[in-house]
Amino acid sequence: MIEAVGLTKRYGKTVAVDDLSFTVAPGRVTGFLGPNGAGKSTTMRMILGLDRPSAGRVLIDGKPYAKLDRPLRTVGALLDAKWVHPNRSARAHLQWLAKSNGLPDRRVDEVLDLVGLTKVAKRRAGGFSLGMSQRLGIAAALLGDPKVLLFDEPVNGLDPEGILWIRQFMQGLAAEGRTVLVSSHLLSEMALTAQDLVVIGRGRLISQSSTTDFVERATENTVRVRSPHADKLGAMLLDKGFTVRDDADGALVVSGATSDQVGDVAAAGGVVLHELSPQRGSLEQAFMQLTGDSVEYHTDLAATGK
Numbered sequence: 001m002i003e004a005v006g007l008t009k010r011y012g013k014t015v016a017v018d019d020l021s022f023t024v025a026p027g028r029v030t031g032f033l034g035p036n037g038a039g040k041s042t043t044m045r046m047i048l049g050l051d052r053p054s055a056g057r058v059l060i061d062g063k064p065y066a067k068l069d070r071p072l073r074t075v076g077a078l079l080d081a082k083w084v085h086p087n088r089s090a091r092a093h094l095q096w097l098a099k100s101n102g103l104p105d106r107r108v109d110e111v112l113d114l115v116g117l118t119k120v121a122k123r124r125a126g127g128f129s130l131g132m133s134q135r136l137g138i139a140a141a142l143l144g145d146p147k148v149l150l151f152d153e154p155v156n157g158l159d160p161e162g163i164l165w166i167r168q169f170m171q172g173l174a175a176e177g178r179t180v181l182v183s184s185h186l187l188s189e190m191a192l193t194a195q196d197l198v199v200i201g202r203g204r205l206i207s208q209s210s211t212t213d214f215v216e217r218a219t220e221n222t223v224r225v226r227s228p229h230a231d232k233l234g235a236m237l238l239d240k241g242f243t244v245r246d247d248a249d250g251a252l253v254v255s256g257a258t259s260d261q262v263g264d265v266a267a268a269g270g271v272v273l274h275e276l277s278p279q280r281g282s283l284e285q286a287f288m289q290l291t292g293d294s295v296e297y298h299t300d301l302a303a304t305g306k
């Protein structure tokens with residue numbers, strides 16, 4: 001469990017994190033989202049005791065990082081995967097970390113196996129691909145078998161296979177009852193990975209909720225329906241009090257109705273349907289809707305004519 005209460009960080013006049021309170025529950029993957037400069041990295045650094053809050057506090061399993069008896073056994077983090085000595089082998093890197101943190105050597109082989117790097121353990125880490133470096137970073141985070149894990153942009157730059165592996169790996173860690181907090185800019189990926197979301201903008205909390213609630217709150221569910229008798233169907237739906245608009249390809253988009261209701265109206269009027277599909281809002285749409293005012297630098301697409 002991670003608990004932030006009134007967490008604040010100022011750098012001179014810049015308020016990077018502003019009176020932020022949230023909790024991250026065990027047994028779930030929690031996405032940490034916000035526009036550029038929102039304060040995600042600063043918050044993660046404060047959770048890990050790398051930055052000192054100007055006010056407020058953040059606790060891991062009830063204690064600030066500095067008060068943890070055995071930090072690496074309580075919390076593991078992947079912040080910068082390229083943070084390895086390039087000439088050290090993957091195993092030597094992990095052995096060095098294990099030794100300097102009083103962890104048993106056998107744990108090195110266990111974590112290498114967990115992340116699928118056993119076969120390349122003797123190769124120098126400097127020659128690793130980004131995907132392999134991420135796996136090595138995750139192995140390092142897991143060395144102390146911690147209950148709390150933090151991942152800062154773990155899938156940046158990875159190919160689809162690497163992204164899928166990390167997604168399933170994080171979900172597996174959560175299923176074991178661990179607390180998993182992950183920041184990412186890839187919203188479609190977060191929609192698939194995270195059950196809960198903490199969303200911040202300009203250092204302040206915008207929302208803390210389940211991913212489903214976040215999307216439902218900020219977007220509209222509609223039903224897309226296609227029929228060779230679209231005009232007749234449209235009139236019937238309007239008659240029932242639903243809102244109907246035309247889609248570019250001649251389909252109708254119905255608001256305020258479930259797909260069952262649209263299907264029932266069509267059946268009652270004897271109208272043939274070629275498509276009936278509920279349309280859910282995306283995490284991207286919800287994110288844009290709810291963080292719009294807290295983006296530091298807006299691109300005015302209308303002004304550039306794009």
Ligand SMILES: Nc1ncnc2c1ncn2[C@@H]1O[C@H](COP(=O)(O)OP(=O)(O)OP(=O)(O)O)[C@@H](O)[C@H]1O
Binds near residue numbers: 014036039043
């Ligand atoms: N060491 C520092 N000194 C001064 N200002 C800083 C420092 N670190 C961060 N900031 C500022 O604090 C704000 C939050 O930065 P932070 O890196 O935490 O945001 P972020 O959400 O991680 O952004 P991104 O998604 O771009 O990585 C920004 O305005 C940034 O310029």
